[in-house]
Amino acid sequence: MTTQNPESTSLLPAALSEQALLELGLTSEDIGSIQDASRALQDIAPGNLHGYGREAAGKTSSFSTQLLDKVRNADLDGSGEKLGEVVRIARSLNLDSFGERSKLPILGPLIDKLKASRDDLIQKYSSTNTQIDQLMRDVGKTQATQQQRVREYDHMHGIVREERHELGIHVAAGRVRIARCNTRHEGKHDTALRLLDKRVSDLQVLQHAADQTLPMIRLIQANAIQLIEKFSAVRDITIPLCRNQSASQLSLADQPTAPARANAPDP
DSSP: OOOOOHIIIIIHHHHTOHHHHHHTTOOGGGHHHHHHHHGGGSOOOGGGTTTTTGGGSSSHHHHHHHHHHHHHOSHHHHHHHHHHHHHHHHHTOOOGGGGOOOOOTTTHHHHHHHSOOHHHHHHHHHHHHHHHHHHHHHHHHHHHHHHHHHHHHHHHHHHHHHHHHHHHHHHHHHHHHHHHHHHHTOGGGHHHHHHHHHHHHHHHHHHHHHHHHHHHHHHHHHHHHHHHHHHHHIIIIIHHHHHHHHHHHHHTTTGGGHHHHHHSOOO
16 A cells, blocks of 8 residues: 655645645646756755756846836837927917908008918928928837837736746745755754745745736836827827818918909909
């Protein structure tokens, strides 16, 4: 009759309880991976512990630095400012004053002469459109970069999630090894156990860092998506509406004089 290893009936449930696994973002399906990771802890001599879990902890810190650099990057702010400038200039395409005529009986004609001529207003319309086009090209280049970054953020999020999972597995494996040594009362390993406990704590800190990095990635990604959406709205809605309105104003600018020409006697 085969007897069960006491460790499998007492230690493992305590070290790998459902609650303990849940706190590490793991499930019972990860127990096999935890047991595989624990093989690296067969020899817990102090000189062998400093590298434990290193392969699972190499990306989160570098990604955190990359994210910080992107947060400091002025691309988003610069694009937002240029986009606001586009909207301001587009809304300045207001030519209503062209069709207005002064009602003063004597000074009115003089005031009308001082107003911008139709050619001046057309020139203003053209130059403003040119300015808008240039700004939109500049912002458009940044938006293309942001679209690429949105895809990169998805990739980054997946890698950090995977690393968080691997860190949890190594933390759980380390706890199992510590529990086994404590149950066996292996006093000769006291120094190694303290080092292993410290290493497990460090890996858990890295896992917490990954927890904080994940929402940071999504927040920066959401900001980029929001700016892309604003750019699309300005390009597809705001600017065409402003241009159509201005073109209509120009086309109607001469209409106040039309009735007078129509009522003029034939020569």
